[in-house]
Amino acid sequence: xxxxxxxxxxxxxxxxxxxxxxxxxxxxxxxxxxxxxxxxxxxxxxxxxxxxxxxxxxxxxxxxxxxxxxxxxxxxxxxxxxxxxxxxxxxxxxxxxxxxxxxxxxxxxxxxxxxxxxxxxxxxxxxxxxxxxxxxxxxxxxxxxxxxxxxxxxxxxxxxxxxxxxxxxxxxxxxxxxxxxxxxxxxxxxxxxxxxxxxxxxxxxxxxxxxxxxxxxxxxxxxxxxxxxxxxxxxxxxxxxxxxxxxxxxxxxxxxxxxxxxxxxxxxxxxxxxxxxxxxxxxxxxxxxxxxxxxxxxxxxxxxxxxxxxxxxxxxxxxxxxxxxxxxxxxxxxxxxxxxxxxxxxxxxxxxxxxxxxxxxxxxxxxxxxxxxxxxxxxxxxxxxxxxxxxxxxxxxxxxxxxxxxxxxxxxxxxxxxxxxxxxxxxxxxxxxxxxxxxxxxxxxxxxxxxxxxxxxxxxxxxxxxxxxxxxxxxxxxxxxxxxxxxxxxxxxxxxxxxx
Numbered sequence: 001x002x003x004x005x006x007x008x009x010x011x012x013x014x015x016x017x018x019x020x021x022x023x024x025x026x027x028x029x030x031x032x033x034x035x036x037x038x039x040x041x042x043x044x045x046x047x048x049x050x051x052x053x054x055x056x057x058x059x060x061x062x063x064x065x066x067x068x069x070x071x072x073x074x075x076x077x078x079x080x081x082x083x084x085x086x087x088x089x090x091x092x093x094x095x096x097x098x099x100x101x102x103x104x105x106x107x108x109x110x111x112x113x114x115x116x117x118x119x120x121x122x123x124x125x126x127x128x129x130x131x132x133x134x135x136x137x138x139x140x141x142x143x144x145x146x147x148x149x150x151x152x153x154x155x156x157x158x159x160x161x162x163x164x165x166x167x168x169x170x171x172x173x174x175x176x177x178x179x180x181x182x183x184x185x186x187x188x189x190x191x192x193x194x195x196x197x198x199x200x201x202x203x204x205x206x207x208x209x210x211x212x213x214x215x216x217x218x219x220x221x222x223x224x225x226x227x228x229x230x231x232x233x234x235x236x237x238x239x240x241x242x243x244x245x246x247x248x249x250x251x252x253x254x255x256x257x258x259x260x261x262x263x264x265x266x267x268x269x270x271x272x273x274x275x276x277x278x279x280x281x282x283x284x285x286x287x288x289x290x291x292x293x294x295x296x297x298x299x300x301x302x303x304x305x306x307x308x309x310x311x312x313x314x315x316x317x318x319x320x321x322x323x324x325x326x327x328x329x330x331x332x333x334x335x336x337x338x339x340x341x342x343x344x345x346x347x348x349x350x351x352x353x354x355x356x357x358x359x360x361x362x363x364x365x366x367x368x369x370x371x372x373x374x375x376x377x378x379x380x381x382x383x384x385x386x387x388x389x390x391x392x393x394x395x396x397x398x399x400x401x402x403x404x405x406x407x408x409x410x411x412x413x414x415x416x417x418x419x420x421x422x423x424x425x426x427x428x429x430x431x432x433x434x435x436x437x438x439x440x441x442x443x444x445x446x447x448x449x450x451x452x453x454x455x456x457x458x459x460x461x462x463x464x465x466x467x468x469x470x471x472x473x474x475x476x477x478x479x480x481x482x483x484x485x486x487x488x489x490x491x492x493x494x495x496x497x498x499x500x
Contacts, residue, residue, distance in 0.1 A: 011150055011153065012138040012139070012150075012202070013202040014134075014138050014199075014202040014203040014204065014206065015135065015138060015150055015153060015154065016199070016202070017195070017196065017199040017200065017202050017203060018131055018134060018135055018138075018154060018157075018203075019153060019154055019156075019157040020157065020192065020195050020196075020199075021090065021094070021131060021192050021193075021195065021196045022131055022154060022157040022158055022161065023157040023158075023160055023161040023192070024161065024188050024189055024191055024192025024193075024195070025094065025097065025124075025127055025128075025131075025161065025189060025192055026157070026158045026159075026160075026161030026162050026165070027161035027162070027164060027165040027168075027169070027185070027188045027189075027192075028097055028098075028101060028161075028165070028185045028186065028188050028189040028192075029097075029124065029161075029162075029165075029185075030161065030162040030165040030166065030336065030340075031165035031166065031168065031169030031170060031173075031181065031184065031185040031188070032101055032104065032120070032169070032181075032182060032185040033066070033305050033336070034165065034166045034169070034170045034173075034305065034309070034333040034336040035169065035170060035173040035174065035178060035181045035182065035333060036058075036061075036062055036065070036305070037055075037058045037059065037062050037305060037306050037309055037310065037456075038050070038173075038174060038178075038309060038310075038313060038332065038333070039051070039173070039178040039181075040053045040057070040058035040061060040062075041053055041054070041055055041058045041310070042178065048174070048175075048176070048177060048178060050178060051110055051113075054457075055310065055457045055458070056249055056457040056458055057247070057248045057249065057457070058306075058457060059306050059453045059454060059455070059456045059457020059458070060247075060248035060249040060251070060252040060453055060454055060457055061114075061117075061248050061252075061453070062305060062306055062452075062453040062456070062457075063252045063256075063306075063449060063450040063451065063452060063453020063454050063456075063457075064248065064251065064252050064255060064450065064453065065117050065120075065121065065453075066302065066305075066446075066449035066450070066452070066453065067252075067255065067256075067259070067446040067447065067449045067450030067453070068121045068446070069120075069121050069124045069125065069128075069446075069449075070442050070443075070445040070446035070449060071125075071259070071442065071443065071446040072121050072122065072124065072125025072126075073124075073125050073128055073129040073442045074125075074439050074442060074443075075125060075228070076089065076093070076124075076125035076126040076127070076128065076129050076130065077129045077130065077133075079126065079225060080126070080129075080130045080133070080207075080210065081210060081211050082210055082211060082213065082218075082221045083210055083218065083221055083222060083225065084210060085207060085208055085209050085210045086130040086131075086133050086134050086137075086206075086207030086208075087134065087200070087203065087206075087207040087208050089126045089127070089130040090126070090127050090130050090131050090134065090196070090207075091193065091196060091197070092123075092126055093122075093123045093124065093125070093126030093127030093128075093130070094123065094127055094189055094192060094193045094196065095123070095193065096119050096120065096122045096123025096126065097119075097120055097123035097124060097127065097186075097189045098123075098186045098189040098190045098193065099119055099123075099186070100116045100117065100118075100119030100120035100121075100122075100123060100186075101116070101120065101182050101183070101185045101186030101189065102116075102182075102183065102186045103115060103116030103119060104116040104117070104120075104179070104182035104186075105179045105180070105182040105183035105186065106179070107179055110240070111240045111241055114236070114240040115236075115237075115240065116182075118233070118236050129442075130207065132154075133207060134203065134206050134207035135150060135151060135154050136151075137206035137207055138150065138203070138204075138206050140206075152347075152351070155347070156344065158340075159340040159343045159344050159347075160340070160344070162336075162337070162339070162340040163337050163340035163341055163344065164337070165185070165188075165336075165337075166331075166333040166334055166335075166336040166337045167334060167337060168184060169181045169182075169184040169185045169188075170331055170333025170334065170336065171331050171333070171334070172184050173333070174331040174332065174333050175331055239251065249454065249457075252450055252453060252454050253454065255450060256447060256450045256451060256454065259443060259446060259447040259450065260295075260447060262443065263288075263291055263295075263440060263443055263444070263447070266436075266440065267284065267285075267287075267288040267291070267440070270284050270433065270436075271284050271285060271288075274430075274433070276430055279497055280430045282495040282496070282497070283428040283429075283430075283495065283496060283497070284428075284429075284430070284433075284437075285495060286367075286428055286492055286495050286496055287424075287425055287428055287429065287437055287440065288440075289367075289492065290366075290370060290421055290424065290425065290441075290444075291440050291441070291443070291444045292444075293370045293373075293374060293417070293481065293485065294417070294421055294441065294444035294445065294448065295444040295445075295447040295448040295451070296374065296448065296477075296478065296481055297373055297374055297377055297413070297414075297417055297448065297478075298444070298445050298447075298448025298449055298451075298452065299447075299448040299449075299451035299452050299455060300377045300380075300381065300410075300452070300474060300478050301377060301410055301413070301414060301448075301452070302448060302449050302452035302453075303452045303455060303456045303459070304336065304339060304407070304410075305336065305452075305456075306452060306453055306455075306456025306457060306459075307455070307456040307459045308335065308384075308403060308406070308407075309332060309333070309335070309336065310456075311384070311387075311403065312332035312335045312400075312403055313332040315387075315388075315391055315397050315398060316332070316335075316397055316398060316399070316400055316402075316403060317329075317396075317397040317398065317399055317400065318330050318331075318332065318400065335400070335403050335404075335407070338403070338404055338407035338408075338411075339407050339410070339411050339414075342407060342408050342411035342412075343411055343414070343415070346411060346412060346415055347415060350412075350415045350416075365489060365492075365493055365496075366420050366421075366423075366424045366496075367485055367488065367489045367492040367493065368485070368486060368489045369416045369417060369420045370416075370417055370420070370421070370482075370485050371482045371483070371484075371485030371486035371489065372413070372416045372417075372482065372486070373413040373414065373416035373417030373418075373420075373482070374413070374417070374478050374479070374481045374482030374485060375413070375478075375479055375482030375483065375486070376409050376410065376412055376413030376416065376482075377409075377410060377413045377478040377479075377482070378474075378475045378476070378477070378478035378479025378480070378481075378482060379409050379475070379479065380405075380406040380407075380409040380410040380413070380475075381406075381471045381472070381474040381475035381478060382471070382472070382475045382479075383402060383405050383406045383409065384402065384406050384467075384471040385467075385468050385471035385472045385475060386402070387402035387403075388467035388468040388471055389468045390402075391467070392465065392468065421441060422441065425437050425438055425440075425441050426438065428496065455474075458470075459471070
């Protein structure tokens, strides 16, 4: 038996266990994420002191952190499949996440803080890919429609956690004490772990055991894991301690270059040297195009925690409800809840829209949806360009509606691109390369997040004069890529093998 027979509204009872675990984990991740850049740039002599870093350095650190989180999903899946099973990987990942946030809460040197980030990266890498795999295992003996509905419910847990976190952890950290915000994030992960172990019995056998292997193979796998972990820890420790004369920006740029080269080399090797049919090669080429589009989209979209977070702090009138807060303005971190709110509201609408259009043979193809997603990303930056021009002309701040409009347009772009990308990577991949191709999707997200940190650290840099040009440049890049995808859609559909 794969999972418990107990049901909740027609779904496995274990889904609620995983829903709540993901809720607490996403609360922790997005609560800490909302605070990270603001804490790093806060002056050393502020009432709520931070590290007093430049925006460029803070953006680079953010990019390295979020890029590493997505990249570590690959070894996290490997550890679960070959060594400890998905259930244990989720629990161990939660322990690492909780402890990492508690380390961030220690008032210590930057080296200790970076060590906390490293611990969180390991934890998210273990938990994030494997909890989704357990959800899938719960539905092994159920219909595709039930599986889709189950993942839709699970996705709500992600967004509810992301929605609430900035209002609680963000408010505590920004208005009282940054370290208190990080501690709050760790505390919520601890609550999630208690809930997970208490209700784990409802998961039945789902994700309980790793793939069968010989004792010798398992010993070799454990040896490889320990060598890799120790080597990575040593490199991170040396970099954090400043033994190598490398800035965070240089390190982020180097990591981004390596990620890009790795992606290109992998796709080239599969297309040129793998034993694939011509049709399969073309489809892998389409996945490579999607990889580039995804990296570009996330590079713009994930500036929510860098560029837009700093814009909310410096250039947005936050006086509404301000009387309840020490500085007379509500926290900038609250705007980090805009995207999950819009996702919760918009996801059912888009799900209905695609079905409605499909019944009339009007459903846009996958490359067209990618183009629409990038086009909306560009429109969002156009909105920010207009807001920046208004700041220059008035010499003051702008209302929150500009940021909220940008978040809305970017969210509709996300709903066009992200779910479609996940679905089509699995659909277009040659059967024996599905797992690896999903890895390239995570690699694209990692590269995009890293670029978001690099770009976000430079936009504005605390001065409004350059922002209109910078936002307009990003609008042209994203919008131009979106238009190019729409123009290329017929050719890409031929590569996929779809009829006109």
